[in-house]
Every structure is written in structure tokens, then in C-alpha cells.
Amino acid sequence: MPVRVVEGSAPSQRSGQDASNGRVLPPYSLLSVGRAFAGTQNVSSLQKDEAWRVNVRIQGCDLDNGYLCGTMEALNVPLADTPVVTFWEGELIDAKNYTFYTGKWEATPDDDIRHWSKFPSFGPLLSQVEADGGKSLDLSNYPFVFMRWKEQYFVNVGIDCGLTIAGFYYVCFSCSDGSINGFYYDPNSSPFQKLELKSANEGLSGFTFSSYQLQ
């Protein structure tokens, strides 16, 4: 979700993998393409409390390459005429493609540990991550999925909209209930802006699945 600070950013080097490998269901079915999430991002500053409503939709999922992507819609952005939609790409911390250490986007290892430690589910992993960056961890059966989401571009507004997507999110997805928590990191923005999302059923009385297949 965009915030109101202007700052450039470098895109991910592993962006845009083949985001549909033809599997009907991915290992985490609540994190499959088409799934929607709704919630808020707290953008409070010292001056005032503020939270923006946020909708997220997963648009691509290639877990073999640790890749996920989607759109994020911020609904009540002050000074914006319409909801602001951004496209983001995610890196799954799977100890194979990506580790807990970001190594880019102006995030130091200390920044990483401080943000990951905000998630209670990260606690049991902390010592191993501090020892080897978590490279020896087997996260395939861990009930939480850790990710970094980096917004890449604005979908429906120009880059001169007065908003920035310079930062990125440390994200934790709960496999059991599909909830997503995140913390936005941008050295030039308010620290620890919290993102809270819940799996949404879009007006239906249950969970539904949709999919596409890339050729």
C-alpha cells in the first residue's frame, strides 16, 4: 500500500516468475491465486491516529520459486479521488529461494530481526535465524509462512500521485486461518505500520476457489 513519502526503490532481481504452475491447489490453499483478503493498515503518526482500509488479492503464485504476487488496494487514502491500487511481488522465506535477511531495500539484518520479531510465530525461529540466517530451517511444515511484499508499481494512478511505494512489508501468513499480518518498512516513513488482513469470502457463505493456467 502506498504511503505519503517520496523515495525511489530498486525492484526485486527475481521478479515475475511463472506464476501459475498448473497445480489445481497450491500447498497453502488460502494463499492461492484469486483469493482475496481485507483489513487495515495502521498509518498513525505522532500527529494523529489513522488507518487505511486495505484489500489484497493474490494474482500469481509460484511457490517452487518462492514467488507470489498480487494487488493491494488502499480504500480511504486522504487526498486520493479513487482507491489506490498497487501491484506487489512477494518473496517467500523458504530457506531455498529467500532467507530472513533481506539484503536490499535499505534493510539491515538488524532491521530484519526487529521486524520479524514483531510476529510471535517468529519467536521459535529467532535463535536459528541469528545463527545462520535460518538457512538450515525446514519451514515446509511450519504453520506460518513468512514473506516480504514489495510494491512494484501503481496500477490505477500515475507515479506523480504524491504517494510512494518505496518501502516493503514483512509479512506473516497463518496457514490455519488465512490471516495475514505485516509491518511496513521504509526508513523515511513511520516505523512499524501494521497491516492486518483476513481471508475474505466476497459475499459468499463459504470459501471459493478460482484459478487460471498459464501456457
Place this chain on the structure above:
Amino acid sequence: MPTTAASNRPEDLTARLSEVGGVGKGEALLKVLREVKNQIIGNKTKKLRYLHLGAVPKIVSVLAAVASDGGDSAIIVQAAAVIGSFSCGVEDGVRAVVEAGAVPHLIRILSYPDEKVIDAGARSLRMIFQSKLAPKYDVLQNKNMMFLLSLLNSNNENAIELAVRIIAHSCDKNEEQNALCDAGVLQRLVHLLEGSLNQRDASLGSIVAIVKNNREVAMAFASIENGKALSALTELIHDRYPRTRYLACMCLIAIGQLSCYAQDLQTKTNLMLVLVELLEDSSHVGDDSPFALLDIITDKEELQLQAIVINVVEKLCNYLEKSPIPPRRLQGILLALAELCSKSEICRCQLISPQFLNTIVDALKHVSAGVRIAACTCIRNISRSVKNLCAGRLSNEAVIIPLFQLLNDPSTSVQEASLGAICNVAIDFTAKKSALVKYGGVPLLVQLSKSIVPTLRLKSLCALRNLMFISDRIGKENIISELTIPELASLICDSEHLVQEQAMALVSNLIHGCVDFIRLVFAEDGLIINAVIRQLKSDYSTQVCIQGMLLLCNVAAGDESHKEAVLSYLIPSKAEGCSSLIVSFLQSKDQFLRTAAVWCILNLTDPAGINSPVRVGRLVQEGGILLQIKTMVNDPWLDCKYRVRKVLEQCMITQNTKCEALMSCS
């Protein structure tokens, strides 16, 4: 006294070939043969004229007759030379020569005592064996192998080159490669790399033929003189002659593709650079080089990344700017680019710039079907980028209209390739999908979904499924009204499993996020739901069952009537007397099928539903489903385990609510 000069018209000369066949007319025959030879050398029109007149069988008869009775060597030499000339540069000529049975006679004269005859025979055969129409020479026959070795080791340059060409032409089976390797042919060929240009190039072609797809032979080659043979090839990729460079590349590619000899990245990098340079060659070498490049990079992600690092994409793109490009070369460049952006987002980003994308889109309209297919493949792979699709960079009329025009292409292969690209650009992630729908894409795709060609049915349905993905209400209505319920039900029951899957996925996308469309699943006497249930009961394809269960899961996310309907299908009445469909899915070894089945139960047991207590009761009593679910509480598949626990939690809530309700009533 002056006499009438004999006519040199092809008709007359051809006629005289028969007339002068008798004994004692050698001089006249020689004259006719010499005249025919002089007329056809370098003259394709004349060659075709003589072919039309049936001259070739007559000349072959002369050769056979004279050679069999040890006749005049000069006539044999001239006849062989004429046959060779007919075989040079004209495929119809080779065909006529081969059909007239010239090859065995020419081979026979190679054993003649006269060196001139041997030379003429070898030259003629060399021409014939340059063509794909030449007969295959069976090197597995001992006498043939001996003969071939004798040619290879002779002092006659033409005979040596002939032997090398015969090997290149005739060796394609593993046992033939082994036999030639065992006979020491590779060493001789390596030695010939130091010979004349013709010998060198012919030897390189033969090395490719012997080594290709043969691990043992490749190892034998790599070990010749402690790797000197390989070093020689590596040097030859920088030879001054383009054809030699190309053929040396082909040899190294053939060897490098075998796991026994892993070339280092530097060698492969050099190969790629040389092949890209060879694009500038105006001959066949320039046409073939992009295909050789394709051989190197196909399915090799590391090399594809390396190719990007050394600017191969940029160089190929720059070459595309030149005009006109010969069709085969253009096809090869587009296929190489397609392969390079099959996985790499960096490459896709380079190609999606308007400058290059326009050139690729132009190639969709090319007169050559091969080029059209290659352009489609290129666009298909560029559009694998969700990032670009989401930005709507490919769903514009400049790309979509020419792709749609190819759906009416007379070639099924072009139609298939076009559908491959359309499948991807159909996923434009914007709810309206305007461009594709606006230009009449839906009726065209629906029409192709009824094709008798399974791949066309499959891909057109996949495109419709992708188009349905997160579409808005109008878009969904548009597709379903065009496709119709009966047609969709028929596709769910298609003879091909993959088509069944796509049809079910399309229905799932229809329902997703829109409760109103669930009614369509039950419309027209339940055509769709009955088709799905029929497939689930009869189908042995796990993937179809998973897709079917996800479809039922989506239906079970509807209102109470929808949930009741799904339950009634999943738990057969006692009268039907058959076992519960869903229990077998819950017991499946496939974790995704188990998970899909549990998701369906999860929606059926949603405690918010008014009739939820009744449904939970039925799940407990009638189908033994809940009993089965309880056994899955520690399912090894994490996703399945969490859904199972959620189902049990929901059932408990529902049952507690029911108890409280009963207690409050009493």
C-alpha cells in the same frame, strides 16, 4: 563433302542417347554425353528440361551397360559426370538419378582400375550424398563398412569426401554410431579436420552425426589424443569460414548436450557469441545459427541467464530491426527469443518494449506459417509475466487483433500457437477484460471449443477459463451466454481428461465471488451439476476429481439450497445403495484431493447456515463422513490438517448450539 550438322536440341540429344547405345558407336555416344554435360552445367532450366524429357534413366542405362562389360572408360567418366551434374543443386535431379538406380552403378565403378573413373564416380556420388534424397548406406553390413573405410583411407580426395558425406547422411542409429566409432572412423575424421576446406566441413558434419545423442561415442571422441580433438573443435569455432565455424559449433553442442561431457560455462558462452555473430552470414549458415543457439539454451535456465548477461537478447532484437530477414532465420530468432523469455522476467521486460514488441507482432502476419508460429510462441512466453499482464501491457488491440486473426488460419498448428498466446493474454486481471471481449474474442473461442481437434478444444477452453478468472458480472454473463449450459456440460464430459478439467475450472471461476451464478450449475435440469457428479463417479483421473471437488466446494459456498443440493449429491440416499462418493476422496492418497474434499465439507458445515445442524447430523449419521474426518485430524498434509480441524470445530459449534436450543425449548 559437307553434311548436315547434328542438332544439339535437348529433344534430339535425348533421343540419340538411345540410338547410339550400340557397340561401335562409342564416339558418337561420348559426344552426346559431353554435349548434355556442357549444356546442363550451372543451368537449372536445362537440367529440368532434360529431366522432363527422361534423359536421366537413359544415361544411367548407358553407364550400367558400359560399366558392366568393362567398356570405354571415357564414356563411363562422361556418364558419371552428367549424372553428378544432374544431382547438383536440383532436388528433382537427385530424385531422378536415385530412382533410375544410378547409385549402385556409381559405387561399382569406384572399384574400377582406372583412377579417372574412380574420381568421376566419387565426384558424382558426392553430389548425390549431399542431398537428403540420397539412399541410406547400410554401414552395419561388413562389406559396406570395409568399402567405406577403404574410401576414407584412400588417397583420392573426392573418394575421401564421399565417404565422409555418406557417413553424415547415413548414420543416425545408435548401433551405427557405435560401429563407426569402433572402426576408428572418429580418429580419421579428426585427422581430416586438418585437410581441405571441403574435407574439414564434411568431417565436422560426420562427427555431429556419429556423436549425437550417444554418450559412449561422445566420451570416446572427448578422449581422442587426451582431448586434442575437442581442442581442435574449440579452435574451429573461430575459423575464418562461417560454415566451418557453424559446423564446429554444432559438434560442440552435440557433445556438450551429453551429460558425460559437461562443457564449462565459458565454452558455452563462446558458442552463443559465435552463433549470434553467424546471423550476419547471408548463406544457410545464417539461417541455421539461431536454431543451433536454440539447441544450447532450451530448458537450460543457467545458460539463458548467461545469454542475457552477454547481451544475446539485445543482439537478436537488434537483428530483428533489419529488413527483410529470410523466413527461416526470422523463425529461428523468434524461437530463440521465445526460449530466452520462457522463464526470465528480465528478457520479457526487454521484449515488451514497443520497439521490439511491434516487430514480433508484425511477424504474426508473416507469409511463412513457421514464422507465425514462432511469433505466437514468443508472445506466449512474454505474456507469462503476471507483472506485465497485471499492468495490461499485452491486452491491447495491437497484440490481440492479429492473434485473433490467426484463429482462422488454415494451419491447425498456427491456430494452436495463437491459442497458446491468447490463453495468457486473456488473464489481464482487470475485471472488465475489455480488449479481448471488445474484438469478438469470446465467440471465436467458443467456436473453437467445439473443434474436433482435442488441442484446439483444450486451449480455447483454457483461454475462456482464464478470461473468466476474476471477471466482472457482465464478462461472465457474456461468456456463459455464448458458450451455453448444454455445451459446457458436454465439455465437462469430454473424452479428454484435460478438457474436462478446464471445463470444471471454468465453472469454478464463474461461481467464484458471485452467488447468483451458482443457479446456472443447476439450470436446465441440472445439466452441469449432473455432468460433474457423473465424472466424479466414473472418472479415474485424480486431477479431474480435484477440480470437480473444488467446483462442488464453490457451489457449497452458496445459499442453503445450494448446500443442501451438494450434500444430497455427496451422500447418496439409502435407496441408491452405493457408497459415499466423498469418503473415497477423503481417503485418497492424493493430498490435494483430500484437501479439496475437506474444503467442501467445511463449506457445508458453516455454522452460520440455518440448516447447518441438520447437515452436520446427516454427515454424522448417514455417510460416516464425520467419522472419516476425525481420523484425519493429524493429516500429514498441513493444509488438509487445518481444514479438518476447522470442520470439527464448526461441527462442535453447531452441535453445541443445537443442544442449547433443545435445552432452552425443554
